[in-house]
Structures are given as structure tokens and as C-alpha cells.
Amino acid sequence: MDSLQILLGILSPGVMLVIFAGVLIGIIVGAIPGLNGAIGISLLLPITFTLEPQIGLLLLGGIYMGGMYGGSITAILLNVPGDVVAAPAAMEGYPLTKQGRSKEALYYSIFSSMFGGVIGVLILIFFTPPLARFALQFGPAEMFFIALSGLVVIGALGGNIYKSLFAVFFGLFISTIGVDAITASQRFTLGNINLRSGISVVPVVLGLFCLAEMFLNIGKKANEVVTYKEQNITRMTVIKEILRHKMLVFKGSMIGTFVGLLPGVGTTLAVFLSYGEAKRVSKNPELFENGNVEGIIAAESANNATVGSTMVPLLALGVPGSPTTAIIAGALIIHGIILGPSLFVQRPDVAYTFIFGMMMTVVAMTVIGAFGIKYFAYILKIKMEYIVPTVLVFTLFGAYSLRNNVFDILIALVLGVVGAIFKKTGVPLAPIIIGVVLGGLIETNLVRSLTIANARQVSLLQYMLTNPLAIALLAMVCVIFYVVIKMRMKMKSM
Amino acid sequence: MKKKLVLLIALTLTLSLFAMGCNDNGGEQGAFPNGNIQIIVPYSAGGGGDTVARILADALGDELDVQINVINREGAGGELGIAEIAASDADGYTLGVFGYPDNFVLEHTRDTDFTFDDLEYLAAFDDMPMGIFAGPGSEFETIEDIIAYGEANPGGITIGESGALGLLHVLAFSDHLGIETSPVNFEGGGELMNAILGAHVDLASTSSMSHDPIMDGGGHPIGFAAAERMDMFPDVPTFKELGFDLEMGVSRVLVVPAGVPDEVKTVLTEALDAIGNDPELKERFENAALPYRYLDYDRVNEVLQRSNDTLLPVIESNQQRFE
Numbered sequence: 005m006d007s008l009q010i011l012l013g014i015l016s017p018g019v020m021l022v023i024f025a026g027v028l029i030g031i032i033v034g035a036i037p038g039l040n041g042a043i044g045i046s047l048l049l050p051i052t053f054t055l056e057p058q059i060g061l062l063l064l065g066g067i068y069m070g071g072m073y074g075g076s077i078t079a080i081l082l083n084v085p086g087d088v089v090a091a092p093a094a095m096e097g098y099p100l101t102k103q104g105r106s107k108e109a110l111y112y113s114i115f116s117s118m119f120g121g122v123i124g125v126l127i128l129i130f131f132t133p134p135l136a137r138f139a140l141q142f143g144p145a146e147m148f149f150i151a152l153s154g155l156v157v158i159g160a161l162g163g164n165i166y167k168s169l170f171a172v173f174f175g176l177f178i179s180t181i182g183v184d185a186i187t188a189s190q191r192f193t194l195g196n197i198n199l200r201s202g203i204s205v206v207p208v209v210l211g212l213f214c215l216a217e218m219f220l221n222i223g224k225k226a227n228e229v230v231t232y233k234e235q236n237i238t239r240m241t242v243i244k245e246i247l248r249h250k251m252l253v254f255k256g257s258m259i260g261t262f263v264g265l266l267p268g269v270g271t272t273l274a275v276f277l278s279y280g281e282a283k284r285v286s287k288n289p290e291l292f293e294n295g296n297v298e299g300i301i302a303a304e305s306a307n308n309a310t311v312g313s314t315m316v317p318l319l320a321l322g323v324p325g326s327p328t329t330a331i332i333a334g335a336l337i338i339h340g341i342i343l344g345p346s347l348f349v350q351r352p353d354v355a356y357t358f359i360f361g362m363m364m365t366v367v368a369m370t371v372i373g374a375f376g377i378k379y380f381a382y383i384l385k386i387k388m389e390y391i392v393p394t395v396l397v398f399t400l401f402g403a404y405s406l407r408n409n410v411f412d413i414l415i416a417l418v419l420g421v422v423g424a425i426f427k428k429t430g431v432p433l434a435p436i437i438i439g440v441v442l443g444g445l446i447e448t449n450l451v452r453s454l455t456i457a458n459a460r461q462v463s464l465l466q467y468m469l470t471n472p473l474a475i476a477l478l479a480m481v482c483v484i485f486y487v488v489i490k491m492r493m494k495m496k497s498m
Numbered sequence: 499m500k501k502k503l504v505l506l507i508a509l510t511l512t513l514s515l516f517a518m519g520c521n522d523n524g525g526e527q528g529a530f531p532n533g534n535i536q537i538i539v540p541y542s543a544g545g546g547g548d549t550v551a552r553i554l555a556d557a558l559g560d561e562l563d564v565q566i567n568v569i570n571r572e573g574a575g576g577e578l579g580i581a582e583i584a585a586s587d588a589d590g591y592t593l594g595v596f597g598y599p600d601n602f603v604l605e606h607t608r609d610t611d612f613t614f615d616d617l618e619y620l621a622a623f624d625d626m627p628m629g630i631f632a633g634p635g636s637e638f639e640t641i642e643d644i645i646a647y648g649e650a651n652p653g654g655i656t657i658g659e660s661g662a663l664g665l666l667h668v669l670a671f672s673d674h675l676g677i678e679t680s681p682v683n684f685e686g687g688g689e690l691m692n693a694i695l696g697a698h699v700d701l702a703s704t705s706s707m708s709h710d711p712i713m714d715g716g717g718h719p720i721g722f723a724a725a726e727r728m729d730m731f732p733d734v735p736t737f738k739e740l741g742f743d744l745e746m747g748v749s750r751v752l753v754v755p756a757g758v759p760d761e762v763k764t765v766l767t768e769a770l771d772a773i774g775n776d777p778e779l780k781e782r783f784e785n786a787a788l789p790y791r792y793l794d795y796d797r798v799n800e801v802l803q804r805s806n807d808t809l810l811p812v813i814e815s816n817q818q819r820f821e
Contacts (some may be wrong), residue, residue: 044568046543050552143698144682183574197581197611201573240738268685311636322711324688327542334544338552340785344714349745408571452682456699459656459680 010353012024013360014062020368023361025255026066027368030374033067033268034074037214038206039135039403040087040417041071042328050463051333057339058357062365064332065311065358069121072271072307074375075337076113076300081106081383084214084395085154088205088441089271091213091434092279092303099295104233106381111242112300114373116253119246120305121366123257124264128319135313135344139265144452145423145468147489149477150266153275153446154438156481157280163432164291171431175439178203180447198411205410205440206270207403212433213417213425215398218392219424239374249301256302260309265317267325269311272441276434278306284487289495308369312362319347319355530762531588537593537752538586540600542572545687546707551595553782557773566593575662575801577599577610584612588755590762591715598622598802599604599809603662606813611624614806617753620763622706622798624783625791626748627724628667629709631655631702633694634716638701639719641740648677651695658699660684666809666820667723667746668703669816674742685804691715700730705748705789706731723747730789736771745808749791751798787810 015017026048033044044067052060075090080097080121093113100109127135142150158172181192182202185378193199246253256278263274282302283292291451292299315332322343333343341351348355383391403416426433457467469475535558539551541677559566563592571579580601583594594617601617604610632638638647638655648655657668657679668681682699684690687708694702695715702712706722707730713719719734727736737744752770754763773779774792781788793801 049543051625053552138812140692140696143693198573201575201578218748254663262659267689317692321715323693323695324544325692327544330686330688331544332544334549337546337786338549340787341789342710342714344711346710346714407573408569427742448683448685452684455680455682456656459654461651461654486795 007356010137010356010360013357014364019059019062020053020364022063023066023364024062024368024372026072027365027469028372029368030067030070030072031074032070034071034090035077035086036402037078037399038083038210039398039405040059040075040206041068042326042331043402043405045328045331049331052335053338054234055349057336057341058078058361060335060339061332061358062352062361063360064335065315066365066368067492068328068332069311069369070372072121073114073369074303074310076117076209076304077110077380078383078395080109080113081380081397082391083217085209088209088437088483089275089303091209091272091308091364091437092275093164093300094213095293095434096296096299096303099293100297101384102230103295105295106384107235107377108237108242109295109297110377110380111237111239111301111374112246112297113244113304114377115239115246116202116256116301116304116372117308117373118366118370119253120257120260120308121311121369121376122261122363123254123305123307124261124309125359125362125366126312127261128310128362130310132316132359135261135316139267139317139323139325140321141473142266143471144449144456145471145474146477147266147269148446148449148468149474149481150263150269151273151442151449153477153481153484154277154442156488157277157440158435158483160180160280160283160491161276161432161434162167162283162289163431163435165492166222167431171426171433171435172439175436175441176209176443178208178436179442179443188431198409198464202444203415203440204412205431205437206406207416208419208440209437210399210403211416212423212436214395215416215420216423216427216433218395218399219420220427221388221392224388234345238397246301249298250283252298252301253305255281256305257309260306262493263306264313265325267317267323270441271307272437274306274310275303276438278302284491289491296350297414301340308366314361315362319359320345331365395477457476458481503770508537509518516782530765531562531564533591534557534567535562535591536567536569537591537595538569538571538579538583539596540573540583542594543570544573546626546748547595547750549786550783553779553786554595554623557776557782558769559778560771561769562654575604577604577608579658580604580617581611584616584755586755588759589756590754590758592755593659593766594753595750595751596796597626597663598751599748599805600662602809603666604785605811606810607662609815612680616756618756618758618763619798620752620754620767620795621774621800622749622793622801623726623779623790624750624788625747626705626707626719626749626789627722627736627745628663628703628730629706629722630671630720631694631708631712632700632720633697633702633712633716636700636717637698638668638720639718641742643734644701644720645677646821647794648672648675648679653680653700655679656682656699657701658682658693658694658701659703660683660686660690663748664690664703664745665819666812666816669819670744670746670812671703671723671737671742674737674744675811677819709734710787728789730784735804741789749793749801750788751802770794 069260075087076093079094083098248408586592
């Protein structure tokens with residue numbers, strides 16, 4: 005099978021239909037709070053068993069791509085991020101909506117997602133073998149420093165320093181709940197079996213962001229509520245404006261690509277790293293969290309860039325680094341396709357159709373997003389008294405569907421109340437999310453490092469700084485730390 | 499206005515709670531089965547256990563002419579889902595599929611809500627031995643290399659593992675070799691694969707399912723904890739051949755909560771025998787790199803009992819590692 009045949013295969017109406025369907029489903033599950041691409045993919049997994057493997061894969065790939073974008077729609081319009089990765093889109097996009105610039109924010113989101121998606125897929129197409137080898141360099145020590153860099157970035161996010169510290173420790177505390185993966189001792193589980201596997205980030209985000217926002221909306225008078233304003237802004241203006249920030253797009257996509265390569269790290273870190281970096285280089289950092297499109301560009305290009313790069317270790321090594329790619333691996337396994345270097349030799353039709361087809365998922369996402377925005381914005385015309393219950397129901401449903409567990413609903417509700425209190429008292433919410441995501445990563449990799457250092461009879465520091473890569477990453481953490489401190493000092497003096 | 503809003507919210511919340519409580523399972527009268535059946539899988543979608551459940555849901559659904567839905571109820575290393583299977587109605591409309599001996603290891607290392615006998619084991623479908631693998635460029639070519647290094651450097655060999663059985667296998671392996679090793683825990687098969695292919699750990703303890711990706715990445719197997727050589731990998735020696743009587747593996751079992759009426763059990767076991775002895779099911783398993791081995795009701799109970807007897811001493815002698 006040569007490449008022309010593969011390309012013609014992708015462009016055939018049947019395949020395009022599957023891609024568009026996948027992306028549309030992805031955008032919808034992404035936009036619904038609590039549901040995300042991973043859940044959409046696991047729901048549709050059985051369907052792929054009856055499809056040709058490459059077609060089934062493109063359906064799942066489309067959901068993955070669409071899901072990364074969809075969360076920003078509800079984030080921008082309602083301050084309810086449909087997915088964890090859309091949290092920065094809510095922080096920057098919702099203020100814009102309040103200023104009557106929702107259409108503009110939505111355009112920024114879709115076109116930044118497009119650029120990020122394209123760059124991620126290009127990297128998948130051209131750099132899979134070397135990047136897969138590069139990803140293998142990341143052992144426990146390197147992962148520890150990566151996670152640490154995410155923690156340091158919180159300093160750049162803004163808000164009162166003490167309140168931020170409190171928030172990040174609160175997040176880290178949540179991450180300690182559950183059975184400790186290394187020693188299997190129980191921490192803060194209160195004897196409850198449901199707490200043993202810990203608290204996942206999804207119900208935390210649902211509670212803190214979605215439920216809290218809805219709770220605070222209850223009882224608002226009609227004139228306090230955001231209403232839709234028609235805005236005259238063309239798509240071309242926004243694309244040109246994004247291209248003016250090409251460094252932001254490039255950096256966001258690179259951060260997304262890089263973090264996406266690493267197993268078990270997750271897109272959330274990429275999004276916040278990129279967002280923090282955008283704020284650092286911005287000429288107007290004080291505009292952040294008041295509706296700065298730079299934040300949207302950075303975050304949205306980063307999350308869609310991860311889609312391509314998370315596939316790199318999966319296809320090249322058979323290493324699924326995230327829940328989403330694990331399900332995609334399952335879809336391949338059931339067709340008897342072995343992942344790894346031999347995939348490209350034994351089933352080039354599947355491998356190449358999939359990676360080239362991923363480019364079409366970006367096209368489909370852009371078409372649906374760019375032309376759908378008019379209709380998405382109608383959400384704002386709906387009265388708040390209908391939105392609040394709808395979002396509440398979807399959020400609770402989303403919390404449940406994560407593990408089909410009613411207990412997660414309870415967690416989301418409790419954190420919803422906590423989130424509402426935090427919002428009223430000015431405690432920033434983003435550091436909590438970062439703490440929850442990174443706490444486990446930091447701890448498990450530190451313990452792994454300790455075990456290995458012990459086995460090799462060297463000190464922890466000696467082990468952690470054996471590799472040049474680890475040293476470079478530690479240097480990066482120090483630089484970010486220095487920059488954040490300087491930024492804070494400057495902000496204080498202003 | 500405010501009142502209306504509150505009322506509306508209360509109403510929708512109540513309705514959504516009702517919706518969650520509902521399920522369309524279980525015709526109450528008439529011959530079994532006359533309604534949808536659900537299979538609870540205590541793992542997330544996409545893994546080996548999930549794949550088995552989905553193949554079985556399809557084949558068994560055709561055989562019984564009902565819709566069978568797979569529900570993933572992951573968490574706490576399978577503990578949440580298995581507890582849920584054990585606590586569900588014993589009417590035959592809720593089945594469970596998981597990898598034995600996850601339930602047995604969990605039961606004896608934690609304070610679980612279920613015991614081995616809270617479930618009834620209707621059939622087993624595969625037999626996937628655990629194995630020890632070396633990464634690319636490893637200095638450990640054979641088991642003798644491992645013993646020699648292990649004796650000279652107690653605790654000096656790092657072995658990556660994931661899941662309840664992964665650690666148990668490392669401990670049993672080390673016991674048999676008479677050396678001390680350092681197990682390093684990873685959160686899942688993907689992270690473990692990254693660690694062994696990137697040479698961050700010396701060896702990996704994982705199932706035979708990882709054979710192909712590890713070989714592709716330049717690593718090699720040391721041996722499998724199997725009774726005899728596997729059809730799929732005839733070149734890999736068993737530990738028995740190497741002089742260590744160690745057998746340990748995962749077997750995906752189909753279970754019901756204890757107490758299902760005999761006539762329902764008969765319908766299920768007959769249907770399972772029909773699909774289990776069908777070459778088509780074997781082919782579907784082997785396509786998915788799952789080593790097929792069908793055990794019917796009598797044989798599965800005999801095999802599991804024997805396996806329990808060999809596992810229990812290993813767990814008990816290493817109890818402190820699990821606490």
C-alpha cells in the first residue's frame with residue numbers, strides 16, 4: 005500500500021464522515037462538564053470492534069482531538085470548564101464574555117486549538133521515532149523535576165501569595181488521600197473503601213469550578229447575569245492576531261508536545277505551564293485573569309498539541325502514557341495489532357492511515373468550531389434559571405460516570421461548597437488543581453528514586469543528578485523559580 | 499423567581515438521583531435470561547481484563563440472545579469493583595470478569611469487604627503467566643547473571659512491578675533465587691514499560707502480554723512463571739526448566755456473586771461451555787495476544803483452589819511488605 009492510496013483512503017467520504025462524527029462527539033463530551041475525551045472514547049470503544057482498525061482508530065482519535073477543544077466552549081461562556089484542561093480558558097475567557105467579547109474569545113480558542121493540533125500531529129508524523137527514544141530518557145528523577153517545575157509555576161499565576169500557598173497545599177493534601185502506592189498504608193481514608201483509590205482530579209475540578217460557579221449563580225438577579233452581545237469580529241482578524249503571537253503558539257505547542265510524551269503526567273500540567281509562561285513573557289501580566297487573549301492562546305494551543313505527542317510512545321513503543329491512549333491501545337489489541345516499532349512494518353496501512361488521518365481530525369475540529377461558534381453562543385441567551393439546573397445535572401452525571409461511582413458525586417458536591425467559599429474569599433482555584441495533579445507524581449517519583457538510589461548504594465542526590473537531562477531539568481526549575489520571584493517583586497512595586 | 503429556581507434545581511437533582519438508581523436489568527418472571535445482563539470489570543477500559551470482558555460480552559450475548567453490557571468500575575487496584583460484584587444481587591443478571599488472583603491477593607493483604615467464597619467461579623478463559631524481563635542493553639542475559647549479581651550485591655537489583663500480582667511475583671522470584679532485590683512500584687503497565695525500555699530499572703516483573711513490546715524495544719525475557727512453555731513464545735524458558743519451581747499467572751475468570759439459583763447457574767455454565775469450546779472464541783483471544791485456556795465450572799474451581807494453596811504461603815511470609 006503506497007502513500008497515495010492511504011491519502012485517498014482518508015479522503016473518502018466514509019472515512020471523512022467517521023472523522024467528523026468523532027470530532028463532533030468529542031466536542032460535545034468535552035463541553036459537557038465532567039465528561040471528557042477519555043469517557044467519550046471508552047463509551048464508543050465497543051463500536052470500533054466492528055470497524056476496520058484504522059477507521060475505528062480515527063473515530064477515537066477524532067473524539068480525543070475534539071474533546072481537548074470542547075471544554076473551552078462552556079469554560080468561556082459559562083465559567084464552567086467542560087474538562088480539566090479548559091480551566092485556563094475559563095480564567096481568561098469568562099472575563100471576556102462578561103465584557104461582551106464571547107465570540108472573540110471563542111474564536112481565539114478554536115484557532116489556537118487548530119494551530120496546536122496541527123503542530124502536534126506534524127510532530128507525530130515526522131518525529132515519532134526520535135521522540136519516542138527521547139521520552140524513554142525520563143526516569144523517576146527526571147519526572148520528579150518536571151513535576152516540581154509545575155509546582156513552581158503556580159507562583160506565576162497571581163493572586164495573594166499566602167492564599168496561593170494555602171490553595172496549593174490544599175491541593176497537595178487532597179492528593180495524599182488514599183492508599184499509598186508504595187507502602188500500601190492508608191492515609192486519611194477514614195476507613196471508607198471509596199477513598200482508598202484516592203480522589204481523582206475530575207470530581208475536584210467539577211466541584212471547585214463547575215458546581216461552585218453554579219452555586220454562586222443561584223439567587224443572582226437578572227441584571228447581574230451575563231447576556232449575549234453580538235460582536236463584529238471576523239475570523240481572519242483573530243487568526244492574524246494569533247499569528248502576531250506566533251511565539252506563544254509555538255511555545256505552547258512545544259510545551260504540550262513535550263509534556264504529552266511523558267507517561268503518566270497528563271495534559272493539565274502542560275496547559276498550566278504554557279499559561280504561566282504566557283503570563284511571564286506578557287507585556288501586560290496585570291491583565292491576566294481579567295480577560296487576556298494571550299492566556300487563551302497559550303493554554304489552548306498546548307492542550308491540542310498533546311493529542312499528537314501522546315500517540316508517539318503508544319505507536320512507537322507500545323507505551324500508553326495516559327488513560328485515553330490506554331483505551332486506544334485496547335482498541336488496537338482487540339484487532340490483534342501489536343503496538344511498537346513493528347507496527348509500521350507489519351501494518352503500515354493502519355499506522356499511516358491513523359497518523360495522517362489525525363491531521364483531518366484537526367481540520368474537522370476547526371470547521372465545526374469556526375462555524376459552530378454562532379450557535380454555541382446561543383447558550384448565553386438561555387436564562388440562568390435553566391442553565392444552573394442543567395449544568396448541575398450534567399456535572400453530577402459526569403462525576404458519576406468517571407468511575408461509575410456515586411461517591412465521586414459526593415466529593416464533587418463537598419468541593420462545590422468549598423469552592424464557592426474560596427471564590428468568595430479570594431482563594432485562587434487553579435493552584436488546587438495543580439496540587440492535586442502533581443502531588444502524586446512528585447511523591448511516587450521521589451519514592452522510586454529513593455528505592456533505586458538505595459539499591460545502587462548512592463545518595464538520593466547522586467542518583468537524581470546522574471543524567472545530564474536531570475541536571476538540565478533541575479536548572480530549568482531553578483530558572484523558573486527565579487523568574488517567578490522577580491515577577492512577583494515587580495508586581496509588588498507596581 | 500428565586501423560589502422557582504430552587505424548586506427546579508431540587509426537582510432535577512431528585513430526578514437525576516432516581517435515574518442513577520435505575521437499571522434495566524432483570525426480568526423478574528419467566529425463564530432466565532429475559533433481560534439485559536451486565537458484566538462488571540474492576541479495571542478501567544482498555545486493559546487486558548477489559549478486553550476479555552468485551553469479547554465475552556459479545557460472544558455470551560449472542561449465545562444467550564440478550565444484550566450484555568460491560569461496566570468498568572475501577573479503583574483501589576480492583577478492590578472497589580470486586581466488592582461491588584460480590585455485593586450485587588445473586589440473580590445471574592450481574593456477572594463479573596477480572597484477573598484471578600487479584601481478589602485473593604487483595605483479600606489477604608487488605609481489609610476487604612469480600613472473601614474468596616463470596617464469589618462463584620463459573621469459568622476461566624486465559625492463562626497468562628508472569629515473567630521477568632530485562633531491558634535493552636541489560637547486563638543480565640540469563641538467570642545465572644541475576645543470581646551472581648544478586649548474591650554479590652544484596653538488594654542491588656531493581657525490579658519494576660505494577661499491580662498486586664507484580665509485587666508478589668517479584669517477592670516469590672527473589673525467594674526462589676535466594677537473593678534480595680529491590681521492587682520499584684509503577685502505577686500501570688505503561689509506566690512500567692517506559693521504565694524497563696528506558697533502563698531506569700534493571701528488570702521488570704510483568705505478564706507475558708508485555709513480551710512483544712519489550713522484545714521490539716530491544717529487551718528480552720529471562721523466563722516465565724508457567725507450568726510449561728507457551729505456544730505463543732516457544733523460545734522463552736519456564737522457571738521450572740531453569741530449576742525454580744515457581745508458577746504464577748493471571749487467569750481471567752467469569753464470576754457471579756455466591757448464591758445464584760442452580761437453574762440460572764446451569765443456563766450460564768451451559769452457555770459458557772458452548773462458547774468456551776468454540777474455536778472462534780479461541781481465535782479472538784489469540785488475536786488480542788491473550789493465551790487462551792478454557793476451564794469449565796468443575797476445572798476452574800479445582801485449579802483456583804490449588805493456586806490458592808501455593809499463593810497463600812508466599813503472601814504470608816511477605817506480609818510486612820504489604821502493610
